[in-house]
Amino acid sequence: MTMFFDPFRELDRVASQLLDSRQGPRLMPMDLYRDGDHYVLNADLPGIDPGSVDIDVDGQLLTIRAERTARGADGVTWITRERSGGSYLRQLNLGQGVDTAGISASYDNGVLTVVIPVSEQAKPRKIEVQSTAAPAAVEA
Template sequence: MAMKFDPFRELDRVAGALLDPRQRLRLMPIDLYREGDHYIMNADLPGIDPGSVDVDVDGQLLTIRAERTIQAPEGATWLTRERESGSFLRQLNLGQGIDIDGISAKYENGVLSVFIPVSERAKPRKIEVSAPSTGGGNIIQGESTSAPASSSAGTGSGSGTSGSSGTSQGFSEGAGI
C-alpha cells in the first residue's frame, strides 16, 4: 500500500501533540469539486453530534464549526486515547460567482456535504451574432442565450479555481484557525 507523506501535516500533528490537545481547534479534511452548476464540499466529521454542526456565510466567507465530545466512563483507566474531542473549524473564501442564498448542507454518516451553487451571472453563455439580411449597413445585433457549460476547471484543497468563462468563481483557504 502506497502512502503519501506530507511533512507539513506531520509537523502540525507533532506541534499539536505538544500543546494541550483539548484547547486547540482541529481541522477537518475536505474534498471540493465542481459538478455541473454546483460546487460540492464534503468534510469528514465522524462522531460529531449533528446538532453541534454550524454552517454560516458572512459576506464571502463560509465557516463550518462542529464539536465532538467523547463520553468517558467514570473511573476508567485509559490504556490508549487517540480519538480527539473538542472544536473543529474550517473557513473558505467564496469567489464572486457564487449564489450565496442557494447554499445548502446535509450531515450523513459522519460526512458534512455543502452544496454551493454558481450564480446565474457567472455561468458561461453563448452569444448569437446576427447580421441584417437586407443591405442596410454594417449593424450587428446580438442576443444572449443560456447554454450548459462543460467545466474543465480543477480544484485543489486550498487553491482557487476559475470556470471556463474566465471569471473567478472558486474558493481559497481561510486562515481563521
C-alpha cells in the same frame, strides 16, 4: 484480549500531544470539486453530533464549525484514548460567481456535504449575434 503494541506509534502519539502547542480548532480534511452548475464540499467529521455543526456565510466567507464532545465513563481506567473532543473550524473564501443564498448541507456517515450553487450570472451561456447589414434587394 490480545493487543498489538507498536512503540513507535505510541511514541509518535505522545510526542504530538506534548509538542502540539495548538489548543485551537482541529483540522477538518475536505474535498472540493465542481460538478456542472454547483460546487460540492465534502468534509470528514467522524463522531460529530449533527446538531453541533454550524455553517454560516458572511459576504463571501463560508465558515464551518463543529464540536466533538469527549465521551467516556467516569471511574474507568483508560488503556488508550486517542479520540479526543474539541472544536473543528474551516473557513473558505467563496469568491465571486456563487449563489450564497442557495447553499445547502447534509451530514451522513461522518461526512458533511455542502452544495454551493453557481450563480446564474456566472454560468456559461450562448450569445446571439445580431446582423445589422440590410438584406440585398433581389430584382426579377
